[in-house]
Amino acid sequence: MDFWTVRGEPGDVVERLRRWLSATDGEDVPGLVVETSGSTGAPKRVLLTRAALLASVRASADRLGASGPWVLTLPPTYVAGVQVLARSLVAGHTPTLLERDGWPDGEGWFVSLVPTQLTRMLSDPTDLAALRRAHTVLLGGGPIGAALRARAEEAGVRVVATYGSAETAGGCVYDGHPLDRVAVALGEGGRIRLAGPTLFTQYVGQPELTREVLVDGWFLTSDAGRIDEDGRLVVLGRVDDVIVSGGLNVPGPAVAERLRAHPAVAAAEVLGVEDPEWGNRVVAFVVGEASLDELRDWVAEAHDRAWAPRQLVRLDAIPLLPNGKPDRQALRARAEEAR
Known part of the structure:
Protein backbone atom coordinates (compact mmCIF):
# COMPACT_ATOMS: atom_id res chain seq x y z
CA MET A 1 0.00 0.00 0.00
CA LEU A 236 -3.43 0.13 35.28
CA GLY A 237 -0.44 1.20 33.21
CA ARG A 238 1.98 -0.44 30.87
CA VAL A 239 2.67 -4.10 31.47
CA ASP A 240 6.29 -3.11 32.11
CA ASP A 241 5.16 -0.41 34.59
CA VAL A 242 4.85 -3.21 37.14
CA ILE A 243 8.21 -2.99 38.89
CA VAL A 244 9.54 -6.27 40.24
CA SER A 245 11.54 -5.08 43.25
CA GLY A 246 12.86 -7.50 45.84
CA GLY A 247 10.57 -10.19 44.45
CA LEU A 248 7.43 -8.06 44.87
CA ASN A 249 5.27 -6.52 42.14
CA VAL A 250 5.02 -2.75 42.59
CA PRO A 251 2.54 -0.89 40.30
CA GLY A 252 4.44 2.25 39.34
CA PRO A 253 1.39 4.29 38.24
CA ALA A 254 -0.38 3.72 41.58
CA VAL A 255 2.70 4.91 43.48
CA ALA A 256 3.03 7.95 41.22
CA GLU A 257 -0.62 8.89 41.75
CA ARG A 258 -0.15 8.70 45.51
CA LEU A 259 2.95 10.92 45.32
CA ARG A 260 1.08 13.53 43.28
CA ALA A 261 -1.44 13.82 46.10
CA HIS A 262 1.27 14.95 48.56
CA PRO A 263 0.85 18.65 49.39
CA ALA A 264 4.54 19.40 48.72
CA VAL A 265 4.64 17.64 45.34
CA ALA A 266 3.78 19.52 42.14
CA ALA A 267 4.47 16.63 39.73
CA ALA A 268 5.76 13.08 39.97
CA GLU A 269 6.62 10.00 37.94
CA VAL A 270 7.75 6.57 39.14
CA LEU A 271 9.91 4.07 37.28
CA GLY A 272 11.87 0.92 38.00
CA VAL A 273 15.61 1.22 37.46
CA GLU A 274 17.92 -1.80 37.35
CA ASP A 275 19.55 -2.44 40.70
CA PRO A 276 22.05 -5.13 41.82
CA GLU A 277 20.38 -5.60 45.22
CA TRP A 278 16.66 -5.24 44.46
CA GLY A 279 16.57 -6.33 40.81
CA ASN A 280 14.80 -3.06 40.15
CA ARG A 281 14.61 -0.18 42.61
CA VAL A 282 11.54 2.03 42.77
CA VAL A 283 12.59 5.57 41.85
CA ALA A 284 10.43 8.65 42.43
CA PHE A 285 11.03 11.64 40.15
CA VAL A 286 9.50 14.62 41.91
CA VAL A 287 8.99 18.31 41.38
CA GLY A 288 8.68 19.52 44.97
CA GLU A 289 10.37 19.83 48.34
CA ALA A 290 9.35 16.67 50.19
CA SER A 291 12.17 14.44 51.43
CA LEU A 292 12.56 10.76 50.58
CA ASP A 293 11.58 9.71 54.12
CA GLU A 294 8.44 11.88 53.95
CA LEU A 295 7.45 10.39 50.62
CA ARG A 296 8.11 6.83 51.76
CA ASP A 297 5.86 7.37 54.77
CA TRP A 298 3.22 9.03 52.56
CA VAL A 299 3.10 6.05 50.20
CA ALA A 300 3.06 3.60 53.11
CA GLU A 301 -0.03 5.30 54.58
CA ALA A 302 -2.05 4.21 51.53
CA HIS A 303 -0.21 1.15 50.21
CA ASP A 304 2.13 -1.64 51.23
CA ARG A 305 5.34 -0.08 52.55
CA ALA A 306 7.29 -2.25 50.10
CA TRP A 307 5.85 -0.01 47.35
CA ALA A 308 7.60 3.07 48.75
CA PRO A 309 10.36 4.55 46.58
CA ARG A 310 13.96 3.74 47.45
CA GLN A 311 15.43 6.66 45.53
CA LEU A 312 14.28 10.25 45.10
CA VAL A 313 15.34 12.37 42.14
CA ARG A 314 14.30 16.01 42.45
CA LEU A 315 13.61 17.85 39.22
CA ASP A 316 12.68 21.37 38.19
CA ALA A 317 10.26 19.81 35.71
CA ILE A 318 9.42 16.33 34.43
CA PRO A 319 11.20 15.91 31.06
CA LEU A 320 8.66 15.46 28.30
CA LEU A 321 8.63 14.15 24.74
CA PRO A 322 7.22 16.47 22.03
CA ASN A 323 3.77 14.90 22.47
CA GLY A 324 3.68 15.76 26.18
CA LYS A 325 4.36 12.28 27.54
CA PRO A 326 7.12 11.77 30.14
CA ASP A 327 10.50 10.96 28.62
CA ARG A 328 11.14 7.67 30.38
CA GLN A 329 14.62 7.20 28.95
CA ALA A 330 15.69 10.65 30.14
CA LEU A 331 14.27 9.91 33.59
CA ARG A 332 16.17 6.64 33.88
CA ALA A 333 19.38 8.42 32.85
CA ARG A 334 18.79 11.03 35.59
CA ALA A 335 18.33 8.25 38.15
CA GLU A 336 21.66 6.68 37.22
CA GLU A 337 23.40 10.08 37.33
CA ALA A 338 21.99 10.76 40.80
CA ARG A 339 23.27 7.48 42.33
Whole structure:
Protein backbone atom coordinates (compact mmCIF):
# COMPACT_ATOMS: atom_id res chain seq x y z
CA MET A 1 0.00 0.00 0.00
CA ASP A 2 1.22 3.50 -0.82
CA PHE A 3 1.39 5.88 2.11
CA TRP A 4 2.45 9.34 3.20
CA THR A 5 4.10 10.17 6.50
CA VAL A 6 2.72 13.00 8.63
CA ARG A 7 5.55 15.51 8.86
CA GLY A 8 6.07 19.24 8.61
CA GLU A 9 4.70 22.46 10.05
CA PRO A 10 1.13 22.45 11.39
CA GLY A 11 -0.24 24.58 8.56
CA ASP A 12 1.27 22.27 5.94
CA VAL A 13 -0.08 19.17 7.70
CA VAL A 14 -3.55 20.73 7.81
CA GLU A 15 -3.61 21.29 4.06
CA ARG A 16 -2.23 17.86 3.21
CA LEU A 17 -4.72 16.22 5.55
CA ARG A 18 -7.58 18.29 4.11
CA ARG A 19 -6.83 16.97 0.61
CA TRP A 20 -6.43 13.41 1.88
CA LEU A 21 -9.72 13.43 3.77
CA SER A 22 -11.66 14.98 0.88
CA ALA A 23 -10.84 12.14 -1.52
CA THR A 24 -13.89 10.23 -2.72
CA ASP A 25 -14.42 6.66 -1.59
CA GLY A 26 -13.73 5.32 -5.07
CA GLU A 27 -10.28 6.91 -5.33
CA ASP A 28 -7.06 4.99 -4.72
CA VAL A 29 -6.16 6.71 -1.44
CA PRO A 30 -2.72 6.13 0.09
CA GLY A 31 -2.38 5.20 3.73
CA LEU A 32 -1.20 7.61 6.39
CA VAL A 33 1.80 6.92 8.61
CA VAL A 34 2.18 8.37 12.10
CA GLU A 35 5.11 7.64 14.37
CA THR A 36 4.78 6.55 17.98
CA SER A 37 6.42 8.68 20.65
CA GLY A 38 9.29 6.28 21.25
CA SER A 39 8.99 6.80 25.00
CA THR A 40 10.38 3.34 25.71
CA GLY A 41 12.60 2.84 22.66
CA ALA A 42 12.75 3.49 18.93
CA PRO A 43 9.57 5.03 17.44
CA LYS A 44 7.38 2.73 15.34
CA ARG A 45 5.80 3.82 12.05
CA VAL A 46 2.08 3.05 12.25
CA LEU A 47 0.11 2.75 9.00
CA LEU A 48 -3.52 3.86 9.17
CA THR A 49 -6.05 3.72 6.35
CA ARG A 50 -8.37 6.62 5.60
CA ALA A 51 -11.29 4.38 6.58
CA ALA A 52 -9.75 3.71 10.03
CA LEU A 53 -9.14 7.38 10.75
CA LEU A 54 -12.62 8.37 9.60
CA ALA A 55 -14.20 5.59 11.67
CA SER A 56 -12.46 7.04 14.72
CA VAL A 57 -13.48 10.62 13.90
CA ARG A 58 -17.15 9.68 13.47
CA ALA A 59 -17.27 7.43 16.54
CA SER A 60 -15.76 10.21 18.65
CA ALA A 61 -18.35 12.74 17.48
CA ASP A 62 -21.15 10.25 18.16
CA ARG A 63 -19.92 9.63 21.71
CA LEU A 64 -19.46 13.34 22.50
CA GLY A 65 -22.86 14.10 21.03
CA ALA A 66 -21.52 16.95 18.92
CA SER A 67 -18.85 17.97 16.43
CA GLY A 68 -17.30 21.31 15.64
CA PRO A 69 -14.04 23.27 15.57
CA TRP A 70 -11.00 21.92 17.40
CA VAL A 71 -7.96 23.63 18.93
CA LEU A 72 -4.54 22.09 18.31
CA THR A 73 -2.25 22.18 21.35
CA LEU A 74 -0.28 19.02 20.50
CA PRO A 75 2.31 18.23 17.81
CA PRO A 76 0.45 17.57 14.53
CA THR A 77 2.74 14.68 13.66
CA TYR A 78 1.55 12.37 16.45
CA VAL A 79 -1.80 10.62 16.35
CA ALA A 80 -3.47 12.86 18.95
CA GLY A 81 -2.61 15.92 16.89
CA VAL A 82 -3.66 14.27 13.63
CA GLN A 83 -7.00 13.41 15.22
CA VAL A 84 -7.60 17.01 16.34
CA LEU A 85 -7.00 18.24 12.80
CA ALA A 86 -9.11 15.49 11.21
CA ARG A 87 -12.06 15.99 13.56
CA SER A 88 -12.11 19.69 12.86
CA LEU A 89 -11.77 19.29 9.10
CA VAL A 90 -14.45 16.58 8.87
CA ALA A 91 -16.78 18.89 10.82
CA GLY A 92 -16.14 21.61 8.23
CA HIS A 93 -13.84 23.84 10.29
CA THR A 94 -10.23 24.89 9.85
CA PRO A 95 -8.57 23.94 13.16
CA THR A 96 -7.26 26.65 15.46
CA LEU A 97 -3.50 26.41 16.06
CA LEU A 98 -3.07 27.60 19.65
CA GLU A 99 0.55 28.74 19.31
CA ARG A 100 -0.31 30.88 16.29
CA ASP A 101 -3.93 31.88 16.81
CA GLY A 102 -4.51 31.77 20.57
CA TRP A 103 -7.71 30.49 22.14
CA PRO A 104 -10.87 30.93 20.05
CA ASP A 105 -13.64 33.28 21.08
CA GLY A 106 -17.08 31.95 21.88
CA GLU A 107 -18.08 28.56 23.17
CA GLY A 108 -18.65 25.01 21.96
CA TRP A 109 -15.24 24.15 20.57
CA PHE A 110 -13.12 21.13 21.50
CA VAL A 111 -9.53 20.55 22.57
CA SER A 112 -7.34 17.54 23.32
CA LEU A 113 -4.72 17.75 26.10
CA VAL A 114 -2.32 15.54 28.01
CA PRO A 115 -2.44 15.58 31.83
CA THR A 116 0.62 17.80 32.18
CA GLN A 117 -0.94 20.45 29.95
CA LEU A 118 -4.23 20.40 31.84
CA THR A 119 -2.46 20.67 35.20
CA ARG A 120 -0.62 23.78 34.06
CA MET A 121 -3.62 25.35 32.33
CA LEU A 122 -5.82 25.01 35.39
CA SER A 123 -3.35 27.27 37.20
CA ASP A 124 -3.33 29.93 34.47
CA PRO A 125 -6.32 32.33 34.58
CA THR A 126 -6.35 32.93 30.82
CA ASP A 127 -6.15 29.23 29.95
CA LEU A 128 -8.71 28.31 32.58
CA ALA A 129 -11.20 30.88 31.30
CA ALA A 130 -10.77 29.44 27.81
CA LEU A 131 -11.19 25.82 28.90
CA ARG A 132 -14.44 26.71 30.64
CA ARG A 133 -15.80 27.77 27.24
CA ALA A 134 -14.90 24.48 25.58
CA HIS A 135 -17.59 21.90 24.86
CA THR A 136 -15.23 19.09 25.93
CA VAL A 137 -11.59 18.64 26.87
CA LEU A 138 -10.36 15.21 25.82
CA LEU A 139 -7.61 14.09 28.17
CA GLY A 140 -5.27 11.27 27.20
CA GLY A 141 -1.67 10.29 26.65
CA GLY A 142 -0.95 9.19 30.20
CA PRO A 143 -2.30 8.29 33.63
CA ILE A 144 -5.16 10.57 34.70
CA GLY A 145 -5.38 10.89 38.45
CA ALA A 146 -8.67 11.29 40.28
CA ALA A 147 -7.40 14.51 41.88
CA LEU A 148 -6.77 16.14 38.49
CA ARG A 149 -10.22 15.19 37.23
CA ALA A 150 -11.84 16.50 40.37
CA ARG A 151 -9.91 19.75 40.12
CA ALA A 152 -11.02 20.27 36.52
CA GLU A 153 -14.65 19.52 37.32
CA GLU A 154 -14.61 21.90 40.28
CA ALA A 155 -13.23 24.58 37.96
CA GLY A 156 -16.09 24.07 35.50
CA VAL A 157 -14.11 22.26 32.82
CA ARG A 158 -15.77 19.26 31.16
CA VAL A 159 -13.18 16.49 30.85
CA VAL A 160 -13.49 13.13 29.11
CA ALA A 161 -10.62 10.71 29.71
CA THR A 162 -9.51 8.78 26.64
CA TYR A 163 -7.45 5.67 26.12
CA GLY A 164 -5.92 4.57 22.85
CA SER A 165 -2.79 4.81 20.75
CA ALA A 166 -1.51 5.38 17.24
CA GLU A 167 -2.39 1.75 16.54
CA THR A 168 -6.08 2.47 17.26
CA ALA A 169 -6.14 5.79 15.36
CA GLY A 170 -6.14 7.61 18.69
CA GLY A 171 -8.48 7.36 21.65
CA CYS A 172 -11.00 4.52 21.29
CA VAL A 173 -12.16 4.18 24.90
CA TYR A 174 -13.86 7.21 26.50
CA ASP A 175 -14.24 7.35 30.28
CA GLY A 176 -13.71 3.60 30.40
CA HIS A 177 -16.27 2.68 27.73
CA PRO A 178 -15.25 1.70 24.17
CA LEU A 179 -16.54 3.76 21.28
CA ASP A 180 -19.22 2.22 19.08
CA ARG A 181 -17.94 -0.83 17.15
CA VAL A 182 -14.78 -0.98 19.29
CA ALA A 183 -14.32 -4.12 21.41
CA VAL A 184 -12.24 -4.45 24.59
CA ALA A 185 -11.03 -7.68 26.17
CA LEU A 186 -8.39 -8.68 28.70
CA GLY A 187 -5.79 -11.31 27.98
CA GLU A 188 -3.26 -13.08 30.15
CA GLY A 189 -2.10 -10.95 33.04
CA GLY A 190 -4.79 -8.39 32.31
CA ARG A 191 -3.18 -7.32 29.03
CA ILE A 192 -5.63 -5.08 27.18
CA ARG A 193 -6.78 -6.20 23.73
CA LEU A 194 -8.68 -3.96 21.31
CA ALA A 195 -10.59 -4.64 18.09
CA GLY A 196 -12.71 -2.68 15.65
CA PRO A 197 -12.61 -0.55 12.49
CA THR A 198 -10.07 1.95 13.85
CA LEU A 199 -7.14 -0.50 14.01
CA PHE A 200 -3.92 0.11 12.11
CA THR A 201 -2.76 -2.05 9.22
CA GLN A 202 0.90 -2.62 9.97
CA TYR A 203 4.13 -1.29 11.38
CA VAL A 204 5.97 -0.14 8.27
CA GLY A 205 9.10 -2.24 7.77
CA GLN A 206 8.41 -4.42 10.84
CA PRO A 207 6.35 -7.42 9.69
CA GLU A 208 7.33 -9.64 12.63
CA LEU A 209 6.29 -7.07 15.21
CA THR A 210 3.04 -6.52 13.30
CA ARG A 211 2.27 -10.24 13.50
CA GLU A 212 3.04 -10.26 17.23
CA VAL A 213 0.51 -7.57 18.12
CA LEU A 214 -2.18 -8.00 15.43
CA VAL A 215 -3.69 -11.40 16.14
CA ASP A 216 -7.03 -12.61 14.74
CA GLY A 217 -8.35 -9.09 14.39
CA TRP A 218 -7.21 -7.99 17.85
CA PHE A 219 -4.49 -5.50 18.76
CA LEU A 220 -2.52 -6.72 21.78
CA THR A 221 -1.52 -3.56 23.61
CA SER A 222 1.39 -3.16 26.02
CA ASP A 223 -0.99 -2.08 28.78
CA ALA A 224 -2.59 -3.90 31.67
CA GLY A 225 -6.12 -3.22 32.86
CA ARG A 226 -9.17 -4.47 34.67
CA ILE A 227 -12.92 -4.12 34.24
CA ASP A 228 -14.57 -2.49 37.25
CA GLU A 229 -17.99 -3.24 38.75
CA ASP A 230 -19.64 -0.74 36.38
CA GLY A 231 -18.15 -2.40 33.31
CA ARG A 232 -15.57 0.32 32.73
CA LEU A 233 -12.03 -0.37 31.58
CA VAL A 234 -9.53 0.78 34.18
CA VAL A 235 -6.04 1.14 32.71
CA LEU A 236 -3.43 0.13 35.28
CA GLY A 237 -0.44 1.20 33.21
CA ARG A 238 1.98 -0.44 30.87
CA VAL A 239 2.67 -4.10 31.47
CA ASP A 240 6.29 -3.11 32.11
CA ASP A 241 5.16 -0.41 34.59
CA VAL A 242 4.85 -3.21 37.14
CA ILE A 243 8.21 -2.99 38.89
CA VAL A 244 9.54 -6.27 40.24
CA SER A 245 11.54 -5.08 43.25
CA GLY A 246 12.86 -7.50 45.84
CA GLY A 247 10.57 -10.19 44.45
CA LEU A 248 7.43 -8.06 44.87
CA ASN A 249 5.27 -6.52 42.14
CA VAL A 250 5.02 -2.75 42.59
CA PRO A 251 2.54 -0.89 40.30
CA GLY A 252 4.44 2.25 39.34
CA PRO A 253 1.39 4.29 38.24
CA ALA A 254 -0.38 3.72 41.58
CA VAL A 255 2.70 4.91 43.48
CA ALA A 256 3.03 7.95 41.22
CA GLU A 257 -0.62 8.89 41.75
CA ARG A 258 -0.15 8.70 45.51
CA LEU A 259 2.95 10.92 45.32
CA ARG A 260 1.08 13.53 43.28
CA ALA A 261 -1.44 13.82 46.10
CA HIS A 262 1.27 14.95 48.56
CA PRO A 263 0.85 18.65 49.39
CA ALA A 264 4.54 19.40 48.72
CA VAL A 265 4.64 17.64 45.34
CA ALA A 266 3.78 19.52 42.14
CA ALA A 267 4.47 16.63 39.73
CA ALA A 268 5.76 13.08 39.97
CA GLU A 269 6.62 10.00 37.94
CA VAL A 270 7.75 6.57 39.14
CA LEU A 271 9.91 4.07 37.28
CA GLY A 272 11.87 0.92 38.00
CA VAL A 273 15.61 1.22 37.46
CA GLU A 274 17.92 -1.80 37.35
CA ASP A 275 19.55 -2.44 40.70
CA PRO A 276 22.05 -5.13 41.82
CA GLU A 277 20.38 -5.60 45.22
CA TRP A 278 16.66 -5.24 44.46
CA GLY A 279 16.57 -6.33 40.81
CA ASN A 280 14.80 -3.06 40.15
CA ARG A 281 14.61 -0.18 42.61
CA VAL A 282 11.54 2.03 42.77
CA VAL A 283 12.59 5.57 41.85
CA ALA A 284 10.43 8.65 42.43
CA PHE A 285 11.03 11.64 40.15
CA VAL A 286 9.50 14.62 41.91
CA VAL A 287 8.99 18.31 41.38
CA GLY A 288 8.68 19.52 44.97
CA GLU A 289 10.37 19.83 48.34
CA ALA A 290 9.35 16.67 50.19
CA SER A 291 12.17 14.44 51.43
CA LEU A 292 12.56 10.76 50.58
CA ASP A 293 11.58 9.71 54.12
CA GLU A 294 8.44 11.88 53.95
CA LEU A 295 7.45 10.39 50.62
CA ARG A 296 8.11 6.83 51.76
CA ASP A 297 5.86 7.37 54.77
CA TRP A 298 3.22 9.03 52.56
CA VAL A 299 3.10 6.05 50.20
CA ALA A 300 3.06 3.60 53.11
CA GLU A 301 -0.03 5.30 54.58
CA ALA A 302 -2.05 4.21 51.53
CA HIS A 303 -0.21 1.15 50.21
CA ASP A 304 2.13 -1.64 51.23
CA ARG A 305 5.34 -0.08 52.55
CA ALA A 306 7.29 -2.25 50.10
CA TRP A 307 5.85 -0.01 47.35
CA ALA A 308 7.60 3.07 48.75
CA PRO A 309 10.36 4.55 46.58
CA ARG A 310 13.96 3.74 47.45
CA GLN A 311 15.43 6.66 45.53
CA LEU A 312 14.28 10.25 45.10
CA VAL A 313 15.34 12.37 42.14
CA ARG A 314 14.30 16.01 42.45
CA LEU A 315 13.61 17.85 39.22
CA ASP A 316 12.68 21.37 38.19
CA ALA A 317 10.26 19.81 35.71
CA ILE A 318 9.42 16.33 34.43
CA PRO A 319 11.20 15.91 31.06
CA LEU A 320 8.66 15.46 28.30
CA LEU A 321 8.63 14.15 24.74
CA PRO A 322 7.22 16.47 22.03
CA ASN A 323 3.77 14.90 22.47
CA GLY A 324 3.68 15.76 26.18
CA LYS A 325 4.36 12.28 27.54
CA PRO A 326 7.12 11.77 30.14
CA ASP A 327 10.50 10.96 28.62
CA ARG A 328 11.14 7.67 30.38
CA GLN A 329 14.62 7.20 28.95
CA ALA A 330 15.69 10.65 30.14
CA LEU A 331 14.27 9.91 33.59
CA ARG A 332 16.17 6.64 33.88
CA ALA A 333 19.38 8.42 32.85
CA ARG A 334 18.79 11.03 35.59
CA ALA A 335 18.33 8.25 38.15
CA GLU A 336 21.66 6.68 37.22
CA GLU A 337 23.40 10.08 37.33
CA ALA A 338 21.99 10.76 40.80
CA ARG A 339 23.27 7.48 42.33
